[in-house]
Amino acid sequence: MKNEAIMEAATKATKKNQTQTPEFPPEVIAIAEMSRTTILFPKKYLPAQRRAITEFVKEIHTATPHLPIRQVVVNILSELPDFLPPENILDVTRLIIEQWQKLQEVATTA
Numbered sequence: 569m570k571n572e573a574i575m576e577a578a579t580k581a582t583k584k585n586q587t588q589t590p591e592f593p594p595e596v597i598a599i600a601e602m603s604r605t606t607i608l609f610p611k612k613y614l615p616a617q618r619r620a621i622t623e624f625v626k627e628i629h630t631a632t633p634h635l636p637i638r639q640v641v642v643n644i645l646s647e648l649p650d651f652l653p654p655e656n657i658l659d660v661t662r663l664i665i666e667q668w669q670k671l672q673e674v675a676t677t678a
Contacts, residue, residue: 606653614656617648621660625667633675640668 592600607613624644628635641664648660 606651607656617656617660618663621663622667625664626671629668629671629675633672637665637668640664 621644624647625640628640628643641661644664645657645660648657652660
């Protein structure tokens with residue numbers, strides 16, 4: 569009898585907790601919203617992004633070396649996530665152009 573009462577109370581408490589949604593303080597909500605529009609770990613993300621873009625430029629150049637630079641930039645930018653800040657997009661564009669020009673110079677001198 570005692571065990572049944574305890575089990576019933578525990579079941580009621582569990583059901584009650586499952587129907588309630590958690591209340592978050594405004595600070596936590598602000599941090600969650602900010603994380604959607606910022607790079608959370610820039611020291612790890614930015615070097616990895618740089619390496620990935622360099623490899624992607626090399627792949628595109630190997631496949632289609634006569635592609636216009638505008639199309640190269642558009643292809644790579646379209647693959648990037650939407651949360652990147654404008655400064656990062658500018659840096660990525662500069663990196664793409666620099667890498668493409670280096671590859672074009674190597675191709676013309678070879």
